[in-house]
Amino acid sequence: MNSTAIDTAGIARALRAMGSAIGAQYVFTTEEDRIAYSDHYSADETSHQPLGAVAPATVEEVQAIIRIANEHKVPLWTISRGKNFGYGGSAPVVKGSIVLDLSRMKKIEVDAENGTVLVEPGVSFFDLFDFIQEHKLPLWLSVPGNSWGSVAGNALDRGVGYTTYGDHAARICGLEVVLPDGDLVRTGMGAMSGSPNWQLYKPGYGPSWDTMFCQSNFGVVTKLGLWLMPEPESVLGFDIDVDKPEDLGWLIDTLAPLRRQGIIQQSPSIGNWLRAAATLTLRDEWVEPGKPLTESVITAIRKKFNIGWWGVAVRWYGPLEINEATSRVVEKAFAGKPVMAMRPTRWVKGDAPEGSPATGVPVTYPLANANWFGGRGGHVSYSPVLPVNGALALDQYRRTSALYAEYGMDYHPSFAIGERHMTNVNQLLFNRDDPDMMKRVDSFMRALVKDATAKRYAEYRTHIDYMDLIADTFDFNNHALRRLNERVKDALDPNGILSPGKSGIWPANRREKRS
Known part of the structure; x- marks a missing residue:
């Protein structure tokens, strides 16, 4: 964990000054407040707990808070709404910071x-x-x-x-x-x-x-x-399921050229059976706690919910005439492939709203996957970026799923295909009320990072616990990128008040605390 000595008396003076600037009712310093701004998916919520929070409503109030923080050398941790669960939520890297909560700014x-x-x-x-x-x-x-x-x-x-x-x-x-x-x-x-x-x-x-x-x-x-x-005239597409783990390779190699050519313009995300099942059922409905998921159990879950080992939703947006032609092109690309199911989807302006993220509708139901193990659920993820290539994806799947098995965790991956890259999101679902499981999470995360780094794959964003670890993998020319970031940080923020440690960027006055 990243921490350093905090001047609590200085913070108390700063908080009083901030209360005068924005209203004392928008300064939050009770124990209940500190818990509210902690990382609710952490095994130990106190490890990154702030001393309090301030919530300005205008840019002028933000400026006032920052000037006061400079005067008192108080570290601030900026959040927009603090809902990025799995990455730290509202909690700061440096324990004892003041959260700068911008959630009242809603224009x-x-x-x-x-x-x-x-x-x-x-x-x-x-x-x-x-x-x-x-x-x-x-x-x-x-x-x-x-x-x-x-x-x-x-x-x-x-x-x-x-x-x-x-x-x-x-x-x-x-x-x-x-x-x-x-x-x-x-x-x-x-x-x-x-x-x-x-x-x-x-x-x-x-x-x-x-x-x-x-x-x-x-x-x-x-x-x-x-x-x-x-707003498009229509949204057409296919929900595609495949039956076997090794189908991942040809599935990616079929979608990749369609994505590069712009035939598919969104980024299809291929998820395994657990990504779907974890929002539909609980693990203990199928197997006793602590027991592994056997192939027969996985088959039973898949059969009940009619899902493939891998599944992907692909969509195209725009004039109906163009979308219908695109559907034929995609259908032709999958002709002769061992597809388990390829269900067409169709929405045309004037139809009832589809109500899904694919049509721009916000949802929260995927949060349910944190309940997979029961108890107080949570998750963290490791998401390396890879070239879009079926053989590399299969190799990544085999190595990573083996690590999941080694650490006694359930494999929960997805592969999101961009124009020239893919992101392999590996979710680590856990039960925070299971001490043995929580002891394994940190070592498992570090094993995933070590494995991907050996292949020269790097993460694109990460949890506050691992920001230094990930920054350290960007090692070209003795970590030249980090040195550049630190030079910019020192030039703009000589007092080191803004979000110290964010993305592995430490100000000079706290740099020795880099983990």
Whole structure:
């Protein structure tokens, strides 16, 4: 764990000053508050517990808090809504920090003609969906599997969704950021006061800074521009199941060229049987606690819920005439393949809403998979990035599933196919009331990282416990990237107040605490 000495008296003085700036009712320092802002999926919620939280409502209040934090040398940990469970939730890397909670900042500005939105960090996917529905706007969202979090926060952490706009970070266009000294900057065309092009043209003039604030601790984003998907005339596709673990290879090699050619424009996510079953049933309905899942048990679960060993949903969006032609192209690509099931799906404007993430509707039901083992459930994940290649995916599956078996965990993977890469998300589901299981989680995570690193595969985002571990795998030229990040950090944040340790980026005054 990453921690360092905290000046509690200094923090108390800072909190009083912050209360004067934003209202004492928006400063939270009780034991109940500290628990509320902890990592609720951790075996030990105190390991990253903050000393309190402050919740500003305006950019001016954010600036005031940051200036006070500088004066008192108080570490802040910025969250948008703190719903990124499995990655740390609201909890800071440095125990004893003050959480800078931006969930009260909920302004939404939509440009319906150009299909853009400017959101503050507290706007959830449900908030934005309701806004679009209320104003009858011809726009769709791209939402992650668990959609209760922040639109801005998800994009800044490079979250993904299910439509053609599923690469959320790639759809960012223009930020407003409070820098670590309290200064305010707008990126891209927003650097011109009153520009009508702030959410329309990403680069602006000179260096482009939007991606600098993704997964970083270089500033506090108070507004984020995002491109939204125009409402399509139709959504067609297939729900595809295959019967055997080794079918993963040819399935990826069939989908990959369709994705590269732009025939499929969303990122299909291939999940195994457990990804589906863990939201539909509990493990102890099938096997006694502590006993392994045998092939006969897996077969029985699959039979009950009519699911393949692997399953994937592929969709295409746009004019019906084009989508029907795309369906024929995809069907032809799968002709002669040993498909278990290939069920067509069809939605045309005027039909009843489909109500799924594939059609931009926010949901939370995937959170149910945390209950798989019973007790107080939770999960963490390791998600290395690989080339899109069936043989490499099969090798990854075999090595990783063997590690799951070695550590007595249930294999819960998915392979999301991008245009030129795939992300192998490995969920570690656990029961926090099972001490023996929780003892294995950390060593298992480290084994997964070691295994993938040996293949030169790296993670794209991670839990607060493992940020230093993952940063250390980016080792080219004696960790030149980390050294660059630290130089930028020291230049912008000499007091080291903003989210120390985020993404393995430590300020000079805490660098010796890097794990």
